[in-house]
Amino acid sequence: MDMKNDKPLVIIAHPLPEEWLEGIRTMCELVIGPEEATSFPKRLYERLDQADGLLTLLIDRIDEAFLARAPHLRVVSNMAVGVDNIDLQACTRRGIPVGNTPGVLTDATADLTMALLLAAARRLPEAAADAREGRWHKWEPAGWLGADLQGATLGIVGMGKIGGAVARRAAGFGVRILYADPGERLDLEAETHAARVNLDELLHNADFVTLHVPLEPATRHLIDRQALRQMKPSAVLVNASRGPVVDMQALHQALTEGWIASAALDVTDPEPLPPDHPLYGLPNCLILPHIGSATQGTRRLMAEMACQNLQAGLGGQRLPYCANPSVYG
Numbered sequence: 001m002d003m004k005n006d007k008p009l010v011i012i013a014h015p016l017p018e019e020w021l022e023g024i025r026t027m028c029e030l031v032i033g034p035e036e037a038t039s040f041p042k043r044l045y046e047r048l049d050q051a052d053g054l055l056t057l058l059i060d061r062i063d064e065a066f067l068a069r070a071p072h073l074r075v076v077s078n079m080a081v082g083v084d085n086i087d088l089q090a091c092t093r094r095g096i097p098v099g100n101t102p103g104v105l106t107d108a109t110a111d112l113t114m115a116l117l118l119a120a121a122r123r124l125p126e127a128a129a130d131a132r133e134g135r136w137h138k139w140e141p142a143g144w145l146g147a148d149l150q151g152a153t154l155g156i157v158g159m160g161k162i163g164g165a166v167a168r169r170a171a172g173f174g175v176r177i178l179y180a181d182p183g184e185r186l187d188l189e190a191e192t193h194a195a196r197v198n199l200d201e202l203l204h205n206a207d208f209v210t211l212h213v214p215l216e217p218a219t220r221h222l223i224d225r226q227a228l229r230q231m232k233p234s235a236v237l238v239n240a241s242r243g244p245v246v247d248m249q250a251l252h253q254a255l256t257e258g259w260i261a262s263a264a265l266d267v268t269d270p271e272p273l274p275p276d277h278p279l280y281g282l283p284n285c286l287i288l289p290h291i292g293s294a295t296q297g298t299r300r301l302m303a304e305m306a307c308q309n310l311q312a313g314l315g316g317q318r319l320p321y322c323a324n325p326s327v328y329g
């Protein structure tokens with residue numbers, strides 16, 4: 001029989017570099033999941049009834065049934081800004097604060113968005129493959145022609161922290177910026193000359209559309225057949241938010257039938273996208289394995305914030321970065 005020692009038991013669903021866990025190692029008994037697990041490891045379920053805290057990744061689904069197995073849970077700390085993998089209402093009903101990591105990944109994600117945008121605009125994956133695979137015969141005056149950013153229209157869907165950071169970067173490339181968001185961003189309008197429009201107008205007018213909305217019922221398949229149909233045949237779609245914001249089947253049709261020119265995706269639905277997925281076969285679709293926040297500094301900061309949230313939750317204090325503040329009444 002497992003005896004609970006006097007330190008709080010914290011389950012870390014997936015291994016993280018040792019040095020990222022310095023903040024909590026001494027104050028907790030840690031149970032760490034196996035490297036190969038692609039979601040919350042089944043074998044850790046038997047420890048849930050003793051768990052005081054959880055450190056999760058966006059691949060761990062925390063719902064009502066899961067929480068029912070963890071009656072002593074005092075804090076869930078998600079090492080991500082997005083919390084669509086967690087049933088926040090179920091946690092709130094049980095009085096469990098949920099931590100996330102806002103802010104620290106804004107710049108890294110905005111940088112990657114610009115990389116995707118530029119790669120798709122200038123057809124980097126196709127050009128690189130041609131060079132590597134022997135199709136570079138001479139300097140081609142009309143070969144590998146891409147789209148100009150200077151003077152083009154960029155549509156930003158979701159002008160939160162990350163959308164705003166993309167707007168600031170893109171302004172330096174001389175694009176005209178439109179954005180669709182329920183709230184106004186007057187600060188950015190002054191700084192970047194961004195103009196707020198509705199989604200239809202944005203889709204009609206943008207040469208580049210980039211998505212930065214959280215995944216919620218209202219944003220699932222926000223970019224569906226109808227939305228893709230409204231875009232220009234020369235348009236580029238970039239998604240660095242959450243995969244299900246785009247209807248992947250409709251996107252495949254849009255790319256094969258020329259409704260839009262190309263797509264660059266850091267996120268897919270499902271994740272990982274299986275290797276035989278038809279989107280991989282399209283030269284006008286660039287797919288990355290969800291690496292928006294993957295810089296050394298950013299991931300370390302995310303882990304630090306996740307540990308701070310855990311520490312606070314275990315100590316009965318308000319989480320410094322809390323995704324369900326209504327838990328505190």
Ligand code: DGY
Binds near residue numbers: 079080082105
């Ligand atoms: C997040 O934090 O939500 C990103 O998608 C992963 O860094």
